[in-house]
Amino acid sequence: MDLVSTFVIYWADNTLILGHRNSEWTGQGPILEQDIALSNIALDLIGQARNFYQLAAVRINRIDKNQTLTEDDLAYFRDPSEFRNLILVEQENGDWARTILRQFYFSSYQFLLYEELLSSADRDIAAIAEKSIKETRYHLRWSAEWVMRLGDGTEESHARMLDAIQMLHPFIGEIFTAADFEYEAAEKGVCPLPEKIKSRWYKEVNSTLASATIPVLSADKISPNALSGKNGVHTEQLEDLLSVMQILPRAYPGVSW
């Protein structure tokens, strides 16, 4: 696979895996309206994943005429080591606070990156970003409001947010550590290096954390991770997730209903 296609897969995997994790809340949410809200966000993310997978399939099939990949092949028939998503998104949901914080971190990143992708040299990627950014704006607003509600809420909600901050701390570094496909894509003008949006991310995130009476993040205290998810090295959380997500098409290949 060429590295720009890998970049597309990276975004397909991020949105699919996070969409799947969010969908695990469906029917389990603390309040009906928020159950629905998170389910809608999951749906948006999975829709974005489909757009990216479809594009990746077209690209791969174009480069290698022997291939006839579809979005389903990519989503359901790859093994964990072939996935490129951030470790952040494959983690178990934990409580509502952790889910909210994960969404907030991810949507903040996604929004800033999609803004940059609007002027990507690859017009197909730019089109997906143009479509997706409107939805991501809503995800960001919703999750930021929840960060504030919980952070500046009760003693318990505040404590749970602090726990969430601690639990997700190790996964932030990877966002801003460029993988080989990001270097390649950046060179081709397809996307920016993550370094370019790093200080904006910290500024936006910290502004919300401060409003939520949560201690702000310090970029110095977050070491760039040795690359993991982006390089296909995942935690067992992803294996568990995929064993559920992929079981039906793998057990009954070719079936439809």
Place this chain on the structure above:
Amino acid sequence: MNTEQIISILSEVRDPEIPVLSISELGILRSVEMTDNKVSICITPTYSGCPAMETIQEDIHSELAKHGITQVEITQSLSPAWTTEWMTDSGKKKLLEFGIAPPTPHGCSQNGNDHPAYCPHCHSRNLELISRFGSTACKALYRCLDCQEPFDYFKCH
């Protein structure tokens, strides 16, 4: 058959979730072209994950088949991205009659001040947001503080 006739047939294809609206009124139908005996239709999705798009495509095929047109190709275009600004005035009026507050004009550009203009039931402006996400991704849930009725708002997009 010419393209005008095809477009007229397609105005019978409704949004499965909001059956008062046709795909033309929603601004989903982008173009119709005829080459030889094939009809090429381009539609644009509203929200990325909108599950109604599959149904709409099936409905387009079956509506055209009723008129004997079976050589149909449907493509989806992502750019320019669908916006509620493409919804027709008649579409907005039908939404209101159906009990859904239509998207406020230019609400998208107002940095978070995207609210319904008034309650679709009693027309009061005394409204309260319950949730930014309603029964579908495209709608938010509001309550009228005067008549106490909850209602969906079709968000600016």
